[in-house]
Amino acid sequence: MYVAVKGGETAIANSLDLVADKRRGSRDLAELTLEQIDQQLGLAVDRVMTEGSCYDRALAALAIKQARGDLVEAIFLLRAYRTTLPRFGDTQPLDTTQMVAERRISSTFKDVPGGQVLGPTYDYTHRLLDFSLAAAGERPEAPTAPVDAGQALPRVGDILEREGMLEPPPAQDGDASQDITRTPLVLPADRPVRLQNLARGDEGFLLALGYSTQRGYGNNHPFVGEIRYGQVPVAFAPEELGFEIEIAEIDVTECDMVNQFAGAHNIPPQFTRGYGLAFGHAERKAMAMALVDRALRAGELSENATSPAQDEEFVLSHSDSVEASGFVQHLKLPHYVDFQSELVVVRTLRAEVEERNRQTVLDQAAE
Amino acid sequence: MAASIVPDTDAQKRRQRWLSLLAKAPAGRLEALWAEVGAVPAYTLLRRPEIGLVMVKGRISGSGAPFCAGEMTVTRAAVRLESGEIGHGYVGGRHPRQAEIVAAIDALGQKPDWRKPLEDKIVAPLAHEAEGRRQLVRARAAATKVDFFTVAREAGT
Structure with a gap:
């Protein structure tokens, strides 16, 4: 049991000032601007928007600055801010075929219509530190090439789906209005609820779980059917207008993972799918989400759920970094009363054991 | 709610096109173009x-059942001209001034004599600039288009 403490106001106030001082760092250096964070630490902004579950680049940049680059703390700040805002409604579901794609790859088909577009990726870098970045100096603009006008980017999944080799996604699954920010998570959860939970979930946690499935803890032979990243329009239908309008273009990353499936009693052998969607450019997150989404479908697909990644209660209850960080870090708060009572209990137990041991020695000596 | 809610009159289609373009424009650019329009009728x-x-909703595998992908910030505003037209502005992000300008343009656009000047001075340039930005993204992506060779199969025997 936690018993509150009082006092310490001055020390706390001074500690906050010290944090602010550390945040500023050396006054000999220029202060970071939010625009610099947005533009030059863009992937950090993307992660904070995704797990903070709030698309707003400037707010995420502010959170990163305030948290001194601690992204889990920044995610917490963004989550806290969003609770102060009213909700205007739900958007129309994103249509990712409308994406102006900066990147689109498939590792299942070499010759996909629309082609393999690498875009900005670290995949083919050598992971050698680039010391030229340590020096100032302008970089050349990225090269361009003629655009194949009218070249659409059909979903790779649709191609396999038409052949009947890939399961179509469910058209309806549970109550479409379910939202875990409005109603608490109830288990077992429908797939849309699981996906909302995973979309907000900690990247490191989901990455480890996804990795565990690849290493054999619930393996389902994944392939990247498709990853795409780019801008999609967001359509919203305000009640007062009565028709939908586009209110923004946002960057999203989408991963459609394709998994081998030997079939079940009522399902023929085919490929099944897991899905990942993240704000900004966040492929590791989207892929991990897709792997875990597929693993959590074990029950639906009559697979033996024996591994952590297939355990819905385990995954969904521990995915949120705000909850996890809060509960772990509350251990730092004063637990003096709590600990004193534990100390009394342990002292009593210790005394009893020592008394028993002494008695045993006396009894043995007497024999 | 998953079905798209399409406008059914030409007037609504024009408003939809304008509102979408105005919302997606950079806030500063819209403010600059609006300032160039000069005096406009008063509104409240x-x-x-x-x-x-x-x-923001996504769909499972891009085409399946909807799910909650995460929220985004939005700013909205509504205005009424003295002549009675009501305009609405909804813009992604936190941009109070932009939302108000969008609402004002939406209201003014319902007056026939204002439609063409606003189309020429604001909507058309924004549409042109948006297309330019899209083309640059596409052209940079096109430069990274790749043809992989599957060595085992294409090396032959």
């Missing part, structure tokens, strides 16, 4: 610019 704010959230 029916709804002062208000910042809130919308829940």
Whole structure:
């Protein structure tokens, strides 16, 4: 049991000032601007928007600055801010075929219509530190090439789906209005609820779980059917207008993972799918989400759920970094009363054991 | 709610096109173009610019059942001209001034004599600039288009 403490106001106030001082760092250096964070630490902004579950680049940049680059703390700040805002409604579901794609790859088909577009990726870098970045100096603009006008980017999944080799996604699954920010998570959860939970979930946690499935803890032979990243329009239908309008273009990353499936009693052998969607450019997150989404479908697909990644209660209850960080870090708060009572209990137990041991020695000596 | 809510009159289709283009324009650019329009009829704010959230929905595997992907910030405003036309502005992000300008343009666009000047001075340039930005993204992506060779199969025997 936690018993509150009082006092310490001055020390706390001074500690906050010290944090602010550390945040500023050396006054000999220029202060970071939010625009610099947005533009030059863009992937950090993307992660904070995704797990903070709030698309707003400037707010995420502010959170990163305030948290001194601690992204889990920044995610917490963004989550806290969003609770102060009213909700205007739900958007129309994103249509990712409308994406102006900066990147689109498939590792299942070499010759996909629309082609393999690498875009900005670290995949083919050598992971050698680039010391030229340590020096100032302008970089050349990225090269361009003629655009194949009218070249659409059909979903790779649709191609396999038409052949009947890939399961179509469910058209309806549970109550479409379910939202875990409005109603608490109830288990077992429908797939849309699981996906909302995973979309907000900690990247490191989901990455480890996804990795565990690849290493054999619930393996389902994944392939990247498709990853795409780019801008999609967001359509919203305000009640007062009565028709939908586009209110923004946002960057999203989408991963459609394709998994081998030997079939079940009522399902023929085919490929099944897991899905990942993240704000900004966040492929590791989207892929991990897709792997875990597929693993959590074990029950639906009559697979033996024996591994952590297939355990819905385990995954969904521990995915949120705000909850996890809060509960772990509350251990730092004063637990003096709590600990004193534990100390009394342990002292009593210790005394009893020592008394028993002494008695045993006396009894043995007497024999 | 998953079905798209399409406008059914030409007037609504024009408003939809304008509102979408105005919302997606860079806030600063819209303010600059609006300032160049000069004097406009007075309006009153029916709804002062208000910042809130919308829940962005995705679909399972891109085409299946909807799910909550995460929220985004939105600013909205509504205005009424003295002649009675009501305009609405909804823009992604936290941009109170932009939302108000969008609402004002939406209201003015319902007056026939204002339609062409606003189309020429604001909507058309924004549409042109948006297309330019899209083309640059596409052209940079096109430079990274790749043809992989599957060595085992294409090396032959």
